[in-house]
Amino acid sequence: MLVLDGKICSQHIKHELSQKVESFKANGKRVPHLAAILVGNNGASETYVANKVKSCAEVGYQSTLIRYKDDISELELLQAIEELNLNTEIDGILVQLPLPNHISELKVIETISPKKDVDGFHPLNSGRLVQGHPTFAPATPYGMTMLMEYFNIETKGKNAVVIGRSNIVGRPMSILLSGNHTYGNCTVTICHSHTKNLEEICSQADILVTAMGKPGFIKSNMVKEGAIVIDVGITRVDDETAARGYRIKGDVDFDDVATKAGAISPVPGGVGLMTIAGLLKNTMKAYLNNN
């Protein structure tokens, strides 16, 4: 059983990106620059943004973290984004979600210039993804395709099952896997809360991607012998024995599924790291388009 190790893969990608940054510097050019906006002080959001900022530093990107209190008005936030859109020294913009209830996430996302939308959440970029045009794919599914490419997972003609139809994971993942790319051309089944025969459908999958947020839900009886299992479920489960009081758990019961699957991406050590790799790759793409 192969472990699809997100640490090895993301380090490889970071190494490639940092070499590119070095070559920019050697040629007297500025480096890629990501602006991250954080509203309020939600604990998980703080951690995610801190990791993104740290990862930018690791590959030599500049990053700017802009913080607002959670009573910032929608208009003020939209104006702040407009300013970043116009700033030619900023290549990528991300606004950490979720936002306070009085701010429309859709308005915020649609205000970010599609050229700087390194999270790949703008509907224009979603539409380009669907239509197979160059775009920014959302960081998590993009990272997953990089992981599969890195470990030479064959996708063409395979039966893939994606559990979850969210805009940021399940839906774009189903589009990427079924599209006409090197990491696509799968026959894809997309499942969700209304799916009736989930166990039967999963057990026919050559590639199973799970983004449910139900810790340990996927057992070996739901997995085909030799299947590739990509675990995109990330849930904080309370655990008093852990230093932080919680552990990160995936949708897959790893030890059980490992007896049957051909490969599994672990949680932690899989999707989280690859999401950041996807964000860094998108930021590089935005920089190259911008220069």
Next chain:
Amino acid sequence: MLVLDGKICSQHIKHELSQKVESFKANGKRVPHLAAILVGNNGASETYVANKVKSCAEVGYQSTLIRYKDDISELELLQAIEELNLNTEIDGILVQLPLPNHISELKVIETISPKKDVDGFHPLNSGRLVQGHPTFAPATPYGMTMLMEYFNIETKGKNAVVIGRSNIVGRPMSILLSGNHTYGNCTVTICHSHTKNLEEICSQADILVTAMGKPGFIKSNMVKEGAIVIDVGITRVDDETAARGYRIKGDVDFDDVATKAGAISPVPGGVGLMTIAGLLKNTMKAYLNNN
């Protein structure tokens, strides 16, 4: 076996739309106005555009057909679209595809204002469709969902199989059927040229949507007992005995599949009429947004 009759359904929709138009007139308002651009004189395109113009007249819409020779430059065409975008008396714009090779279809589609994109081909509208926001759905899959609604086809929790991943039919149809709508919530499998076990997959479908362009390809052995079969394949097949020298054939071998299916949308008399109904509904939506 129920015939999902596109004629009955589209007449019902046209009747509803024409009543709305009458109410606009009674209130002294202008009527919805569609502008259609036709480049060159491809035979099939001439027929399609003529049908669209005629259907506008039937429901009381105004329409303007703008013709260009096939040597129009890309820039001239884009400028003509920009003018229509700015014209507040025009609600919907469609450019009949295909275009001559020297003109980028993507550039043309992205130049049409998303607010007037009644074909639903603009990536911004595709992205809104994917993300579940209000948008213009492409006319053919939109028409198919109206047909299914009209005939009270239950979709929630059903296994749907869509054959074809084109931007104008298969892909948006798979998104609509798997989305969280009254005509959605299916578990959807999207198949294409790389799918290996097509017969087996089709024979498990409660709802089978076929958009292959392979006349008569779908036989009863590929269809589950009682399945709903939506035939979106439209191919001109040479036939000397026909008045025009050809007949329109669907992907489904109707007589054979009729022995097993619960319902079939016929070709002709199904998708073609519903595509026009979809276009007319989108034009009404554009008008209402614009007024």
